Amino acid sequence: MKKIPRISLFLLLGLVAMLIGVFSLTIGRFPVSASVIGQLIRSFFDPDSSTQEQIKTVIIDIRLPRIIAAFLVGGTLSITGAAYQGMFRNSMVSPSILGVSAGAGFGAALAILLGFSSIMLQGLSFFFGIVAVVTVYAISLATGRKHDRCLTLILSGMIVATVFTALLSVLKYIADPDNALPTIVYWLMGGLSEIEKTDLCFIATISMIGLVILSISGWKLDLLSFGDDEAKTMGIRVERLRVTVIAVATLMTATAVSISGIIGWVGLIIPHISRMLIGPKNAELLPVAFLIGGIFLLIVDGFSRTVTTMEIPLGITTSLIGAPFFLFILMKTSKKNERDNT
Amino acid sequence: MITLENIQCGYGKKVILNNLSGTLERGQLTCLLGRNGAGKTTLFKTVLGILPSLGGTIYYDGKTFQSFNTKQFARYISYVPQAHGTPFSFSVSDVVLMGQYASSDNIWGKPGKKNIDIAKKSIDSLGISHLAEKTFSKLSGGEKQMVLIARAMAQHPVFIAMDEPTSNLDLCNQVKVLQYAKMLTGKGYGVIMNTHSPQQALQYADKVILLDHGTIKQWGKPDDILNTSNVADLYGTPLEIIETTTTNGDKRKILVTT
Numbered sequence: 001m002k003k004i005p006r007i008s009l010f011l012l013l014g015l016v017a018m019l020i021g022v023f024s025l026t027i028g029r030f031p032v033s034a035s036v037i038g039q040l041i042r043s044f045f046d047p048d049s050s051t052q053e054q055i056k057t058v059i060i061d062i063r064l065p066r067i068i069a070a071f072l073v074g075g076t077l078s079i080t081g082a083a084y085q086g087m088f089r090n091s092m093v094s095p096s097i098l099g100v101s102a103g104a105g106f107g108a109a110l111a112i113l114l115g116f117s118s119i120m121l122q123g124l125s126f127f128f129g130i131v132a133v134v135t136v137y138a139i140s141l142a143t144g145r146k147h148d149r150c151l152t153l154i155l156s157g158m159i160v161a162t163v164f165t166a167l168l169s170v171l172k173y174i175a176d177p178d179n180a181l182p183t184i185v186y187w188l189m190g191g192l193s194e195i196e197k198t199d200l201c202f203i204a205t206i207s208m209i210g211l212v213i214l215s216i217s218g219w220k221l222d223l224l225s226f227g228d229d230e231a232k233t234m235g236i237r238v239e240r241l242r243v244t245v246i247a248v249a250t251l252m253t254a255t256a257v258s259i260s261g262i263i264g265w266v267g268l269i270i271p272h273i274s275r276m277l278i279g280p281k282n283a284e285l286l287p288v289a290f291l292i293g294g295i296f297l298l299i300v301d302g303f304s305r306t307v308t309t310m311e312i313p314l315g316i317t318t319s320l321i322g323a324p325f326f327l328f329i330l331m332k333t334s335k336k337n338e339r340d341n342t
Numbered sequence: 343m344i345t346l347e348n349i350q351c352g353y354g355k356k357v358i359l360n361n362l363s364g365t366l367e368r369g370q371l372t373c374l375l376g377r378n379g380a381g382k383t384t385l386f387k388t389v390l391g392i393l394p395s396l397g398g399t400i401y402y403d404g405k406t407f408q409s410f411n412t413k414q415f416a417r418y419i420s421y422v423p424q425a426h427g428t429p430f431s432f433s434v435s436d437v438v439l440m441g442q443y444a445s446s447d448n449i450w451g452k453p454g455k456k457n458i459d460i461a462k463k464s465i466d467s468l469g470i471s472h473l474a475e476k477t478f479s480k481l482s483g484g485e486k487q488m489v490l491i492a493r494a495m496a497q498h499p500v501f502i503a504m505d506e507p508t509s510n511l512d513l514c515n516q517v518k519v520l521q522y523a524k525m526l527t528g529k530g531y532g533v534i535m536n537t538h539s540p541q542q543a544l545q546y547a548d549k550v551i552l553l554d555h556g557t558i559k560q561w562g563k564p565d566d567i568l569n570t571s572n573v574a575d576l577y578g579t580p581l582e583i584i585e586t587t588t589t590n591g592d593k594r595k596i597l598v599t600t
Contacts, residue, residue, distance in 0.1 A: 086430075090429060216452075219451040220443075220450075222440060223440050225428050225429065225432070229390075229392050229423070230423055232392055234416055234421075234440055235413040235416030235417075235444030237412050280430035280431050281436060
């Protein structure tokens with residue numbers, strides 16, 4: 001696929017994100033026309049223009065936070081997936097490779113079981129997401145001296161994720177089957193229906209700072225794709241770069257998971273799509289992945305909350321849409337490889 | 343120059359090479375020879391700073407490794423590994439430009455116009471401009487090796503360390519790579535080359551290091567060191583190094599197994 005000039009791509013993606021965002025404001029159980037949206041915007045600048053309070057509540061307090069959160073969560077999962085794929089030199093890596101989702105899922109389940117508030121749920125989910133990755137890093141340091149660092153990180157991630165998944169199963173086993181258990185299961189499926197305006201500050205701050213740090217680390221990640229030894233000889237402080245990427249990606253992913261539950265596939269497929277559009281250079285790939293991931297989750301979230309009368313959990317929709325779409329990409333790229341090789 | 347003073351090389355606490363001393367000079371091609379497991383790669387990685395030395399000191403133009411920061415060291419010595427791929431579709435230009443990371447004025451390593459021009463000159467000087475926009479991982483082994491040499495040159499080092507650069511290459515590409523390595527010494531670079539082929543050392547090296555049983559057996563000019571007795575002893579294989587005359591009238595030494 002021919003690479004699109006990067007400035008045009010950034011502008012186009014920004015425009016698409018805004019248009020889809022505005023469209024998303026109009027859809028839902030309470031349909032709102034585009035003209036009413038326009039009137040609402042005008043009312044902020046023109047005191048003579050007004051909108052019904054009910055519409056204002058639906059748009060400003062319910063839909064807008066959810067739309068912004070969908071964009072930020074999708075963007076966060078995509079950029080962290082792309083960063084990890086660059087760091088681990090493997091395009092099949094996802095943001096949950098170091099156990100952050102398993103840890104966050106356990107933390108959320110624990111909070112639900114103990115009857116904590118939603119703020120505490122997010123806090124505990126975030127905390128255990130961080131604990132999982134710190135544990136992974138510590139294990140890899142202790143065992144990795146004689147082995148490939150990337151391999152020990154991945155294996156440690158598998159171990160820690162397995163432990164947290166088992167602990168989560170214990171919580172589900174002892175949870176009240178009428179109350180806590182369905183809440184835990186529903187949370188784990190992922191969704192943005194409980195988003196409030198106060199949640200946005202946290203994720204917006206973390207994701208914007210993370211976007212900047214990861215994007216400017218992009219040039220160094222390119223060198224790392226040739227392996228630790230070569231990267232060192234080209235002037236990269238490999239372990240410092242690795243710690244930076246893991247720390248930032250973990251904070252971003254733990255934040256996203258703590259407010260949205262576990263949403264799979266986004267962090268795996270969006271980097272592939274982004275690479276097809278902009279190429280492999282991480283300084284460009286990472287911000288593009290953020291934009292495309294945000295747009296993707298905006299679309300999927302809109303679909304999830306409108307396709308049926310009952311909202312479909314986001315984790316289900318991303319998997320149902322993401323997996324066939326990934327198959328389509330694989331088939332398309334394998335046909336292209338066949339053409340290139342003949 | 344790079345001066346080794348009684349250095350010990352190894353992994354962790356395990357010492358593989360002991361009491362290594364000698365000098366690597368600019369403008370010379372030095373070949374490292376030895377059997378599998380003799381420690382060639384270990385010495386290589388120690389000189390490159392990838393492995394810490396377990397004892398002794400290495401001086402790089404009079405300075406120790408700790409005197410350099412990572413970027414300064416990258417501008418002193420660069421590395422040409424055996425040709426391999428990368429999982430991502432970087433172009434040849436992208437790959438060679440990576441060699442300019444250590445010279446970038448940007449704090450985040452973003453290459454500027456100056457860096458891009460230097461990388462382009464490096465590509466042009468090796469006659470591989472026609473490969474510039476091609477995907478690196480789809481090139482042949484020989485082409486990849488040229489690109490990696492161009493990347494190493496783009497680092498503007500004093501020394502270039504080449505790790506078995508002719509492995510997995512056909513004869514035509516082997517000759518090309520070795521001729522380029524020799525050409526680099528003509529431009530003032532010091533080249534250190536790890537090789538399994540005494541014949542390559544006979545034909546191209548200015549200096550040879552023979553590694554055996556954890557230490558340097560011999561270090562000197564190929565004409566002085568690479569004789570039947572030393573090489574047969576080094577590899578534990580019956581062979582002869584004989585002098586012959588080419589059709590051009592040049593006298594050459596060749597290695598034949600017996």
